[in-house]
Amino acid sequence: MLAYIWLIPLFPLLAFLANGFFGRKFIKHNAHAVSIVAILGSALFSTVAFIAVVRGATLHHNVYTWVFAGEFQASIGFQVDALTATMLMIVSIVATCVHIYSIGYMHGDDSYYRYFTYLSLFCFSMYMLVLANNYLMLYVFWEGVGLCSYLLIGFWFTNPAPPAAGKKAFLANRVGDFGFGLGVMMIFATLGTLDYSTVMANVPLISTSTATLITLLLFLGATGKSAQIPLYVWLPDAGEGPTPCSALIHAATMVTAGLYMIARSSALFNAAPFTLTLIATIGAMTALMAASIALVMKDIKKVLMYSTISQLGYMFLGLGSGNYTSGIFHLMTHAFFKALLFLGAGSVIHGMSGERNMFVMGGLKKHMPTTWWTMFAACVAIAGIPPFSGFWSKDEILASAFKSGNYIPWAMGCIAAFMTAFYMFRLLFLTFYGESRVDEHHMHHLHESPATMTRPMIFLAILALISGGVGISWPLENGFIHKFLGSVLANQHHGSLPVTLEFGLMGFSVLIAVAGILVAYLMYIKKSVSPEKVAGAMGPFYKLALNKYYVDEVYNFIFIRGLVLGGGKFLWDFDAIVLDGIVNGIRHLTIFIGNFSWNFDIWIVDGIVNGVREVILFVSYLSALVDGNIVDGLVNAVADGIGYLGKGYRKVQTGFVQNYMLIMALGFFVIIGAYFVIL
């Protein structure tokens, strides 16, 4: 039934190869066509797969046994069930929109083909990540999407900021991935398998303490990839990459990999109540902290980045409350409205010729009407105004936190909800309403974005408004998505609240959202409340939020200055030169074989060779140390110390064949003597 599933990742892989190998010389500014055809193919088959899964089909199939090592066997295999199908749809929809949007946004960029090459590679990795049927493959493609993320963050590597942001993402993720890797190893050490279904079936065999340790390690991985306390610091800087890729990677898909992994392992996490409580607490703390920083940011993309961290925190709160469906539900609605917000912000930045500071915008509504109304739709969705999508998923998360007894995280979530409504409408008001603060120069260029950019936004806006519908039902939590995902996620059921309390909580959510919008309205439209005075009144809190709680400074002091300064350069060179070089280098290797000639492009080979040289320089440096101290010593020891052996051997190799034959015969007689003596 689902036998064609391998086609889904194959299309972007082919697009990646085509653009990678032939992009620079042949495809050039048609690179988008290749990638878009591929993503449309994947989206088509994802939809077919989704429909098949809705009708009850599932798939669990090993394609190829990759590693044999005694007991350990790692397979490349696919698993398709409700969770996979949901993720496939989210990835396909957002990726398709972003691909089309990128035509306009990246138009005229020198590295147009390179951008689409990376984008296709990312889609391939992301599809493989959600299609995997075991933890090893998950880990491999977890790193794969990470690689694409670094490549895209550092895409404009000629400026200093993007590579620095890429480096930061790389370092923060190393910490998380270290934990994730250990967790995967512990699963194997405990259960002897990495296959999802076998692991989940054997969860009852694991003791609570082991399950807690494993899940804590996995969660550490999730905090890195999904940007939670304490490893969220890389995500705000990730906005240095092209904005469409922020929409795809850093809002909708890659950063949700951590949530996907936890939902995928829901049975395992249920066996570790402590970890679940910790996840709920960390999620709520992250939601609140990131939201408070978003209140005061001036850079439009920074607001959205902190907003993403905050919303991811909500999703973790949902997972930690044992209601995995609510986390994935919010993941879906968030993917649509946050991708839309990023695309909208990109449209604004595009229109403003690269300007990101909201305080020099204002009054853009009449210049960019489509951007305005689509972003407005996204803002009502994220703020939690019924009946739009964000309201249903966020409210369900808060309700499950309340039901599972996580009252303090629930309260933190409510405060963050107020902040969310406030900062989103602050963004909207500062950008699109009021007096124009745009200077002459920018005003001259100000324009609505082309149709390739606005149409995907309109499509996402519709989804942002209505996609909550899949979760609406009476009685509550009995909608399509609950039935669909409930079959594969091991949700904990905490009973239901009295109907009045349910509606009370719902009403309360709406109330705080409206209050947030109202405050933003008073501050930035009516100007009856002065933001400066509020900031002054809040004093130290304002300063803390403005400086992002000094987390970067603390980390910098403890880790970067302390530990990484030396290694950082190496890591960065590795990232920038080797990874980039390998992608370019492989391409040229093939062109070379294709032409079967010597006159291949020295330019790229230089790239790869320089990259390899960096690595080899390092290895060689070590080797030189070893060579100078150990090898020379060893050689000397062989020659002098064990002179008999060393010099003896050299002497034995006389060059006279009669000596050789003598030694062969002697060796034979020694063996025969020893054999019969011992026998």
Next chain:
Amino acid sequence: MANLLPSVQDILLLTPEIIILLSGLLILLITPFVEPKYQRITPSLAIAGSLLAFIASQSLGAGHRVILNGMISVSLYSAFFQNIFLIVNFLVVLLSLTYLEEEFANMGEYYAMLMFATLGMMLMAASSDLLSIFLALELMSVSLYILAGYFRRHSESNEAAIKYYLTGVLASAFMLYGISLIYGITGTTNLRAVGDFIGVSGSLARDPALGMAMLMLVMGFGFKIAAVPFHMWLPDVYEGSPTCVTAFMSVGPKAAGFAAVLRVFYVGLGSLRLEWTVIFAILSVLTMTTGNLLALTQKSVKRMLAYSSIAHAGYAILGLTVAGTALEGAGMSSLLFYMFSYLFMNVGAFAVLILLRKKALTSESLDDFNGLAQRAPFLAFLMAILLLSLTGLPPTVGFVGKFYVFGAVIQVALTGNGFYGLLAVIAVVNAAISAFYYLRLLMNIYLKDGAETLTWRYSHSLMFVIVFSALATLYFGIFPGSILSLAQQSVKILL
């Protein structure tokens, strides 16, 4: 006695061998009549022959059939090795092409001898009788003696040939003596029958004459796989032979030797496995340690590769020692995989030596490679892949090969056999020592500055071999699964 005339079906099973034989004969036949300007006809025939034989070998199927009165057994096992030989043959013909032309030695006889040596190796891997093994081995050896002395105007080449011949004859004499002793004791030379005979009469295993026969076979085969102390010929022969012949000798005959050793000792002398595992264990320690320590002291790259090939044989013998334990399947398949993995990296490394060389047989020293990365970045990069693979670092096939051999030894050690634990430690220490001299060459290439002292002898065929080897090294390093399962399937017929 069975029907002496083979059936057509039996003969068809030998299609790859027959193709190689016919192409060798055809080359020999037309060589005198080929005009100099068409001299590339002979290597083209050799390439066509090996490709055809390769295709034929794939189509034989997975069955196990014993033919020609038990002399030959055609199976996945023989096919696995034959594929190695045919790939080596193909690559070496490409290597030789311009090399021989530039040294004014491009004559058809060279390719004919290459084909006959390959034929000998193929038959060796397929033989299931001591006599057919010996005959195949001699066919291979005689062809190799001629190939070693192929630069007949160079005294080094003559020296290599005569040394190889004299020591080889001594080893053959010992081996034949061993075979005759076994025939005297058991009354048969068929390996299955020998194995059954010794197995049935339990007391025979401790017969001194049988022990003597076994040790003589150890020496005879030890010479072919260059196990210390029967390795003395190797450095001189490898250094003196034309480099393309060295590339051929370092892979093909060794793999053929291991193919025969595994059959002779595991099938024929299986009852003596306690004895021969100990002997091979000691030989493997001696072999890898000697090979590595002496490689460390070499200044000539060719000689260094010669000694390092001794060390690699030592690792492979480790797989042999595991084949004599309860984990026999793992031991044998790891040995097969190691042979496969060694093919690409070694042929590739010698190809680099042919591409970048001084004239004829002058040795290239380590210092000649100084600063290669600046002069020829792409070639340096390919060489780096090959050297990393020889060192045994991921993601190359050299890593996977070492991983499975060492892994098999460690698995035996984990069953409580402390002796194998010691073997594993020695093997790992040796692998570390080998890293020093491989990475030192890499350091010369990338870190040091140096003037051009080597001549570029670029040709498409040479570059193809290098790129092909490097790509195969990477590909099978990342996707070893198919070859590994093939190796596991192949050894099943011996179990």
